[in-house]
Amino acid sequence: MNLRARFMSMSLRLKFILPIAAMLVVSMLAISSYLVRRQSESFRHELEVTGETMVRVLAIDAESGVLFGSKYDLEELLKAPLQFDVVTYATIKSIDGSVLAQIGDSAKASAGIEPTQDGCLGDSCHEFVYTTAADGNEYLVICSPIVTVKRAVSRENLGLTGGLGNTLNSGATTEIIGHIEMGLSLQHVNRSILEAKIASYFLTAIIVIGTILMLTFIVGVVVRPVTRLVKVTDRVSHGDLDVKVEINQTDEIGHLARTFNNMIESLRQSRVEIERYNKTLEEKIIERTQQLEEAQAQLIQSEKMGAIGQLAAGVAHELNNPLGGILGYAQFTLEKLQKNVPEKTSNKEIQSYIRYVSDIETQARRCKTIVQNLLRFSRSSRTVEFDDVDVNKTIEETLTFVGHQLHLNQIELETVLDANLPHIQGNAGQLQQVFTNLIINAMHASSSGSTIMVTSRFSPALGEFGGTVELSFIDHGTGIKEENLKRIFEPFFTTKEVGKGTGLGLSVSYGIIKEHGGEISVQSTVGKGTTFTIVLPIQKPDPESDKEQKQRFSFGVR
């Protein structure tokens, strides 16, 4: 189980090569050892046959030598086989064991056999003994009896004619008269076997190595693209989608690579798409958050303005009563002074009194204007009639009013008006009041020689939002400090010198634009100038939001 797990965890290359190589080695070893063994047996068998043949021939030839006890003949006989390298020694012994003749070094085969009387009887008794000498060499010792034929009927016959077989067949008896023993060295045979073994194992090794090399190459060819594919998938899994599998094969792996490349491409495109969506989403969130913040700020501003308006309306109404008295008495006194000059009063004094009371009347009238503006700011829009308004025309009409003043202050006025500006639903008089106010403010902020620019632009409907008209009043004057920017639409807030402005112009303008369902905003940089932007809806504000507007701007008028 453990082995299996280990195998399964191996690389593909090893999985292919290891089992095949192992099987190859085992089978090649089995085959070569079988062949070597066969060859070794064959060599030995050959030696045995050769040896036996020689021994038999010698045994036959030695018969007479033994019978006659001729040592010389026997030794001569033994010289012939000793010419062969393989023959180490040869000994002929009589039946009693005495050595009749010996040639060669019999000591090498000291473990040589002792031919037994019983064991070696009969003509077929040949003994083969393999023995290892003291020098470590192996020898084959062959022992064979020397036989003579005794014929009962013919004594003169010495058995030299006819041969052994005939002799036996003729019913004669055989007698062992001695033994011949020959020692054959196995050195040559063993060397040949060793050579065969070496050749065989060498061949096996070459085949195994060759096969493994070829297998490695083939497996490499198959596995390499897979390895490349694996590397690429690794990188892909780590998020790198800019890679590509470089395989130009047309087989299954090539197909897999192409499919994989397509998959990476799809993934990459999806990721790009997702990133794009994410970015868009982030931008939208930022944009919406900003819009929300602006809306919130405007809402707070509106609420604040509403509360201030309510307060202002109450104060304005209460002021009207004492103001009525002041203005009335001033006029009354003035009238009296002009009609009936009191006695004992010089003309000069009278003129002074008239001037004082005139001043009172003027200032009271100024108060009256302030209160009226204040009330207009807080007044319900119910009192205003809405109609079709050509905003461009209204701007041009405004310019005819303020043109003279601008000229006096040596200020140029430039207009960039959108000729395709649609009419809006609104009150031309009120809008004119706003435009006048903004232009006069710009004029006060500008130095002589500078230019004021008024632009109009049409923004068509977008989705659920209707079309709008956008107006800009741009001056290059002193600008408004940042801390004042938030307060400029508040009633009574003014940065002008005392007596120069009531601080109601912009708050009234704010109220009017709100009544039109529009918005007014300001951007300013100190020293560079100010831009007032007005956005007005083309359609009449719907009743719901109109109602809301009225609730916000209708205060205490009953």
Place this chain on the structure above:
Amino acid sequence: MSEARKTILVVDDEEIIRDFLSEVLEDYAISLASDGDEAIEKIRTHNFDLVITDLRMPRVSGEEVVRFTRDTYPGSKVIVISGYSSLATVSQTVQSGACAFLAKPFSIKELLQSVEHALQDRTGN
């Protein structure tokens, strides 16, 4: 002369307005009332040629004074003076039967013109 003098009732909770009006309209026989209750009492006992009344007053409002005058003496004229001026208020006042509306602060000229106009109409009647 005294027979010819037209009678005017001035109704306002502000003393300065009452004083001012009585000064300006010295050619007429002026009666003063500082609130709606007092005004109604006076109207009940006297048929004034003209009633000049404020709208916002404690307890009984100017609107009630106008209505009472019109109901009691349909021939009497009423001028409304108010610090709370708006088109809606004016329209309301006219509907209730007043012949003029003066927004405070008004000029002497405006007042005299309105008074003369109102009394002329009454004489015409």
